[in-house]
Amino acid sequence: MTEQTAHSIPFLITRPAGKADNLLATLDESGIAYLYQPLITTAQVSLKAQDQQLLQQADMLIFVSVSAVNSLQSQCDAALLQAPLFAVGQTTASALQRWLARDVAVPVDQRSEGLLQLPQLQQVAGKQIVVVRGNAGRELIKQNLVARGASVRYVQSYKRLPLPLDGALLCQQWQLAGIRCIVATSNEILQQLFSLVSSAHHHWLQQCDWILVSPRMQDSAVALGIAAERITLADNANDSALLAAISQLKRKYQ
Incomplete structure (x- = not known):
């Protein structure tokens, strides 16, 4: 938390x-007051021998998150990963480049939809494509690439876990602090907030402003009772896009 009074x-x-480290550091430097409360954490999933074989034999490797990269890096020999590399977002691509020192294809539209528009992924019939990800997640990439004739397999390098939190206490703290805007970067976090906070306080969540990162998240938020005019869509989930959206709302609050 920044060194500001609780009501600001x-x-x-x-x-x-x-x-969140880089985003929080930038908020501190910019003098923007915030509370930080993660709702989920990640845990590494041990690779099986079959996973190692899939990675080595792949024609293309797709990474969907930084966690997918970091959890694989800690338990996989970089020499196994010789296939062309793809990342959904620039932060994930940068993590791959630091690890493997190779080019990574990343879309301008840093979502699954953008990835699927890359020219390299249009003619993939007969290709063996491996998607490195966490537990569950969207099926859009696999569905589309299979429809284009590719064979798509998953390698799970990590899993997401909800943190054991007291939702009633947290909601009380947030209200006392004067929270006006909630920044959520995944549907999982959005849903977790509404699960964590009792239904009696859902009205408070619905009256907050929200910064979200995709039209799909906006649809989910509207389904949860959040008015569309309370939602600001960041260009994507990276730090600079989130900071731009936060700065925009900060000006509104002044």
Whole structure:
């Protein structure tokens, strides 16, 4: 939390632990007051021999998150990963480049939809494609690439886990702090907030402003009773896009 009075803290940041450090540091430098409360954490999943074989034999490797990269890096020989590399977002691509020192294809539209528009992924009939990800997640990439004739397999390098939190106590703290805007970077976090907070306080969540990162998240938020005019869509989930959206709302609050 920044060194501000408790009643001047408009933003609640919910990005998972380990993924928020740069954003929080930038908010501190910019003098923007916030509370930080991660709702989920990640745990490494041990690779099986079959996973190692899939990675080595792949024609293309797709990474969907920084956690997918980091959890694989800690238990996989980089020499196994010789296939062309793809990342959904620039932060994930940068993590891959630091590890493997190779080019990574990343879309301008840093979502699954953008990835699927890359020219390299249009003619993939007969290709063996491996997607490195966590537990569950969207099926859009696999569905589309299979429809284009590819064989797609998953390698799970990590899993997401909800943190054991007292939702009633947290909601009380957020209200006392004067939170006006909640920043959520995944549907999982959005749903977790509404699960964590009792239904009696859902009205408070619905009256907050929200910064979300995709039209799909906006649809989910509207289904949860959040008015569309309370939602600001960041261009994507990276730090600079989130900071731009937060700065925009900060000006509104002044």
